[in-house]
Amino acid sequence: MKPISVGLVGLGTVAQGTLNVLANNREELARRIGREIQITHIGARSDRDGVDLSGIRVSRELMDVAEDPEIDVFVELIGGCDFARELIEVAIDSGKHVVTANKALVAEYGNDLFEKAQQKGVTIAFEASVAGGIPVIKTLREGLAANQISWLAGIINGTGNFILTEMRDKGRDFADVLKEAQVLGYAEADPTFDVEGIDAAHKLCILASIAFGIPLNFDAVYRQGISTIDLMDLDYAEELGYRIKHLGIARRTAEGVEMRVHPTLISETQLLANVNGVMNAIQIHGDAVGSTLLYGPGAGSLPTASAVVADLIDVARALTVDLTNRVPHLAFQPTHLDDVSILPIIETLCPFYVRLSVRDEVGVLALITRTLADHGVSLESVIQKDGVEGEPVALILLTHTVRERDVLSALAKIEQQIFVVGKTVVLRCEMLGDTV
Numbered sequence: 103m104k105p106i107s108v109g110l111v112g113l114g115t116v117a118q119g120t121l122n123v124l125a126n127n128r129e130e131l132a133r134r135i136g137r138e139i140q141i142t143h144i145g146a147r148s149d150r151d152g153v154d155l156s157g158i159r160v161s162r163e164l165m166d167v168a169e170d171p172e173i174d175v176f177v178e179l180i181g182g183c184d185f186a187r188e189l190i191e192v193a194i195d196s197g198k199h200v201v202t203a204n205k206a207l208v209a210e211y212g213n214d215l216f217e218k219a220q221q222k223g224v225t226i227a228f229e230a231s232v233a234g235g236i237p238v239i240k241t242l243r244e245g246l247a248a249n250q251i252s253w254l255a256g257i258i259n260g261t262g263n264f265i266l267t268e269m270r271d272k273g274r275d276f277a278d279v280l281k282e283a284q285v286l287g288y289a290e291a292d293p294t295f296d297v298e299g300i301d302a303a304h305k306l307c308i309l310a311s312i313a314f315g316i317p318l319n320f321d322a323v324y325r326q327g328i329s330t331i332d333l334m335d336l337d338y339a340e341e342l343g344y345r346i347k348h349l350g351i352a353r354r355t356a357e358g359v360e361m362r363v364h365p366t367l368i369s370e371t372q373l374l375a376n377v378n379g380v381m382n383a384i385q386i387h388g389d390a391v392g393s394t395l396l397y398g399p400g401a402g403s404l405p406t407a408s409a410v411v412a413d414l415i416d417v418a419r420a421l422t423v424d425l426t427n428r429v430p431h432l433a434f435q436p437t438h439l440d441d442v443s444i445l446p447i448i449e450t451l452c453p454f455y456v457r458l459s460v461r462d463e464v465g466v467l468a469l470i471t472r473t474l475a476d477h478g479v480s481l482e483s484v485i486q487k488d489g490v491e492g493e494p495v496a497l498i499l500l501t502h503t504v505r506e507r508d509v510l511s512a513l514a515k516i517e518q519q520i521f522v523v524g525k526t527v528v529l530r531c532e533m534l535g536d537t538v
């Protein structure tokens with residue numbers, strides 16, 4: 103059978119990994135697909151030392167690749183939204199299938215791009231856009247297709263997980279670990295994408311759409327990063343039997359869908375709590391399968407290339423499949439996507455961790471617990487940390503499951519009291535049980 107001709111734009115870490123995987127596993131891949139995959143055209147603005155491109159046409163103008171009539175599949179590995187989108191649109195218009203690792207592009211423009219691809223009869227594959235080498239999109243879209251997914255929760259930003267792990271294990275501060283993550287090449291070009299939860303929100307948006315069959319809606323994802331996490335709270339959480347992880351959570355409720363990315367306390371006995379360093383993991387709960395957990399490298403040259411090449415194989419196989427029988431981009435038929443409402447964060451129901459800084463005086467605890475009770479907030483545990491005489495003390499509260507709106511109203515009232523003397527910290531907890 104005639105080889106599949108691939109054009110690739112970008113010559114960074116993932117592109118180089120893709121070239122390596124295709125070269126190292128050439129025969130094995132041909133055995134799987136029944137034909138060879140050949141990179142015939144690369145678009146890169148400059149050469150890279152040590153990258154052998156002999157026998158491949160190289161263009162400095164990336165658009166030349168998108169327009170090349172000789173290629174069957176266009177692989178976009180440049181990142182960013184504007185130009186990447188333009189290139190992909192041109193590739194689709196000229197009848198090419200597309201493979202991309204670009205989570206921002208899929209999360210923010212995927213609805214339009216998928217519609218365009220559908221009209222043109224081509225496929226856009228994007229496994230590498232979420233959790234690097236972990237085949238989570240394929241798992242959700244195909245392996246778990248029998249299930250109604252009720253929730254998923256994932257550590258989907260390796261940089262954030264690395265920072266929290268180092269802070270907890272070694273007592274290092276945030277800024278110091280972030281610098282190391284940048285040197286190690288984990289962080290995005292703009293590290294605020296990692297530490298402020300934007301990268302995780304892009305990935306969660308994609309996962310939620312595929313899990314529940316809803317249109318992509320990046321703007322509706324609530325996001326909170328880890329840049330304000332204090333070492334003190336990692337220690338207090340530990341005393342309570344919890345770890346703080348930066349989680350992306352999507353949950354289907356009777357009122358709508360929750361999509362949120364934030365630091366979260368989870369029991370130290372949960373598998374997710376023990377996913378450390380730069381690793382990613384996603385726990386998915388389906389009505390038939392129960393809970394499943396996928397674990398692996400969420401970034402890196404070869405792991406991400408593993409996903410890119412798997413997509414190339416899928417596309418190669420799809421070339422001979424009738425359009426109406428292909429796996430839909432967002433797992434559900436485009437005409438059957440459910441435009442459900444996305445719940446505002448204040449509607450979230452979960453237990454809360456609260457750290458108050460208060461004067462150590464008679465009646466303070468009584469007033470706090472009474473105010474919480476008045477708002478229907480019940481407590482699971484309370485710890486008062488011994489302080490220095492005359493100095494404020496930390497009061498750590500763990501609530502039972504309550505609505506966020508109620509806990510915030512109670513705290514607003516408590517913070518008006520003269521005995522509250524510092525910033526209050528509020529973090530959500532998750533049980534990750536049958537109902538999260």
Ligand code: HSE
Nearest residue numbers: 259260261289290401
């Ligand atoms: N910067 C991302 C992370 C890697 O730290 O997980 C690719 O998505």
